[in-house]
Amino acid sequence: MMAGCTGHSSSLTQLRSFQIHTCSRTAHSRRIVCKKRDKGERDFCSYHVTLITPPPQNLGIHCLPLNTQCGETVTVKGEPYIVSGVTYRYQLKKGKYQPCQTRLDVLSTGRYLVNLYLQSLLEQS
Template sequence: MASWKMGFASFQKTMSFEVSCNRKRDRDRERGSILPYKVVEITPPPKSLGVRCLPPNLQCGENVTIEGQAYTISAVTHRYQLRKGKYEPSEKRLDVLSTGRYLELMKHWA
C-alpha cells in the first residue's frame, strides 16, 4: 500500500494488478475463456493459492498441479456481472483439496 501526505490531507492508494491469459488460437471467442482462475484450497481454514492461468474446460474431479503440489478440483465457479444490459464473465474460481484429502473424503462417502 502506498500513501502520500500532501498539505492538509493524506491519501492512500492500494496497488492492484491484473492477470490476463493470452490465447494463441481463437482470439475472437468469448472473453470469459481468457479470465484467470482464483484458486482456493478449501481445507479449514481456506487458503488462497493465487491467481492462475489454467485451461478453460476444467471440471470437478480433475487433478491440477500448483507449485509442485497435486490438488483435486472440488468446485468450479463462474461469476457474471450485468453490464449495459448484458451478463459478462467477471470471475472464475476453483475450490481445490489436496489429492490425499480428496481420496479420504471420497472413501468416507462411499
C-alpha cells in the same frame, strides 16, 4: 497478490500435461489475461484457486486450461490438487451480464481420498 501465472494440469483419465503458459496484467484494470503459445493449442483462462479445507486458503491466480472441470488434477505451486468445484461469476454492466471471475475450489489429493473413503463407509451403513 498474484502468486504465479504459470500452470500445469493433468486429467485423471488422460494424464496429459500442459506446457507452462504466461500471463500478462494490464496496469489500469488489474485484469489478468492468459495467452496461448502457438496456434492449435488449447485456450487458457485465469482462475482464482482456493483450497477449501478448513480454513480456506487463497492459492492465487493461475492460468489453467479453459475446460478445467471437477475431478481433474491440477498442479499449483508444485503440489497436486483435485478440482472439487468451478464457479463462474457474472457482473451486470450496462444491462448485460459479463463474466468477471472464474474460481476453482480444490482439495489436496490426500484429503480427496479420505473424503472418498468416508463417503463409501457412509453408503455401506
